[in-house]
Amino acid sequence: MEKERTMSKILMFPWLAHGHIFPYLELAKRIIKRKNFYIYFCSTSINFSSIKNFIENFFLNNSIELVEIHLKPSPELPPHYHTTKNLPSNLNSTLLKAFQTSSSSFSDIVSILKPDLVIYDYFQPWSAKIASLQGIPAVHFVVTSAATASFIYHHYANWDANFPFQELTIKEDEKKSIDNLIEFVYTNVFEKDKDIFFVNYKLSCDVVICKTSKGLEGKYIDYISNECKKDIIPVGPLVSDASEIDEESLEILKWLNTKPKYSTLYISFGSEYFLSKEEIGEIAKGLELCSVNFIWVIRFPVGETVNIEEALPRGFLEGVKERGKILEGWAPQANILAHESTGGFMSHCGWSSINESLYFGVPVIGMPMRIDQFISSKMLGEAGVCVEVVRNENEVFKGEEIAKAIIKVILENLNGEEFRRRARELSEEMKIEEEQAIDETTELLWRLSSQQFFFLGIHLHNYLLPWHHPTAPLIPTKQLIPTKQLTTKIPFPLNPTLAS
Known part of the structure; x- marks a missing residue:
């Protein structure tokens, strides 16, 4: 008889912006308090200082381990620019392009760490595919609003339908800012995939989790859930308590x-x-x-x-x-x-x-x-x-x-x-919602991380071959005991063919 799981290992992989990194850290902090999760937190080394401060301030050294992701070196984007913080605005697109080169490094990380679950961000749908190909479930964590997702879905993927939220109408000059980003991401991240806006939702295992609350965004959550045919689980605002006073x-x-x-x-x-x-x-x-x-x-x-x-x-x-x-x-x-x-x-x-x-x-x-x-x-x-x-x-x-x-x-x-x-x-x-939301999210992530998909990534298969739905057995992941050091450095490249 299979023993009940006593620990689950999650690999968290946010985009290289502090507005993305810290919601992931807040989520990690909250689920660690409720279940025996061990978190591998993946980012570039330039972000490590602020992440370590968070880990130490909340006494999470034994539960969160930093893992360095490598971007290909570039003269115009030295390592201290491998973050959006203090990045000159003319290098934003350069960083996003360079980030796409880290997929081989991420593949090596997944192969070595063998996490039970991957939680990934918007700009790296390939991370879900890599996890799925190694038989590891992946969940998309959205750190922007459901209102934004509703707007983008309608205006760029479903423009001929009636938009139910007229309060979100913005001026053409404001829309141009979004147009420019969408066009760039469409070309450089999603390989001109027609499902650009919801490929991450489709790749996500069972559900999508979102940094929001029903009281504020209930109608937008329902709209997106209905449009992408996936349960959207609000995890709450993930706001840090007022910090210690220096x-x-x-x-x-x-x-x-x-x-x-x-x-x-x-x-x-x-x-x-x-x-x-x-x-x-x-x-x-x-x-x-x-x-x-x-x-x-x-x-x-x-x-x-x-x-x-x-x-x-x-x-x-x-x-x-x-x-x-x-x-x-x-x-x-x-x-x-x-x-x-x-x-x-x-x-x-x-x-x-x-x-x-x-x-x-x-x-x-x-x-x-x-x-x-x-x-x-x-x-x-x-x-x-x-x-x-x-x-x-x-x-x-x-x-x-x-x-x-x-x-x-x-x-x-x-x-x-x-x-x-x-x-x-x-x-x-x-505040009333958040405790229940985190409790439910914790149980959900524990359940998902307690099983891996035997059939070469069943969700990737269903995304690529939607007309074919094989039955794949769910098997428990082997329990691995993680090391207790704060930072894991993954050799790069472990396999030269992956980086070519």
Whole structure:
């Protein structure tokens, strides 16, 4: 009689962006608490420092092991650019192309580690195929919104049907940003596969898991599930608790303690978008016009030596010193959003930032800059928790419109309270949902990792040969005892023929 499994090994493989890496880490942290999972976490070495900090901060050293994926070397893309963080925007497509060369390295990793399950991201459908060919089930983990998936499916794969979500309609200039990415991905990632938008869904074993919650995106989850004929399992917002307070963070929170309830605006545009001097100037103008308290995080690309005073309009810092704090590079975002003095979050509407803001019950002032952010901002507006700043006829944000949005969310008693009320409602729904969502996801991943497919990857077979449905027996995976070192280095290439 087969013994009951005591440990399952999962290989997690996110895209090389912090907005993808950290949701995968949050998922790992949560499932490890519930079941005896051992996680191999696959990324490039340049990302290891921040990943190790997360692992050590949450005492996960014995449960998560780093595995290095290798991209082919290139003069224009040295190893310190094997991440989207601080990557010059002109190299985004270069990194995505280079990432596709890592499939042979990933194949070697799977062969050596023999995980019980692979969890993979959007830009590497080949990882699911590699796993399936080695008899290992793979599950797609989506870290963008179901609203974005709904929009993309309709407008690029099902354009002749009636779109049921008119609130997600975006302007042509905004759509162009998505068009450009889709065209590039279509050509360079999916090999002009006609099923570009849902090939990852089809390759995913049984279900697709998604960083979202039913309370916020129930109708979009149902729509995508119906269209792709696959169960979409929301795993919750995956928001980290407010972090431990260091000395720098303590000073910020002490400053917030001096401000009235809901009076302060938090401003941040994520780790991968850098405001231009013109954009900085218009935000500063908006802040001058509305006299609100604020904490503003400004980031500059690595290698650029920029003085904060030079980046801001002359006299701005002196004029706002009593009611504003400017931080360069980093801020304890969760602590700030969780503070009762924070009344709004001016954001680019990145999906992780949105989830964090709503989790702490803070309404959003939307300034979307690219791709899915336009859709997320519209979706939040329809949910009653966001005011999007209006662009002018040249599609530029101006200080006057920025001030109007701030006043509506922070300073107007009636409107502001309504936005906060709705944000609090969504926060409560998220927190009620999340424990059950993670419990169900944990059981699902445990079940899937407890079996491997004997028939040369039954799901790959069904994707390539949909008309032929053989019956394949499910057999238990052998229990392997992983090493306890923090980082595994896979020789590259193990097999020269795989890299050719």
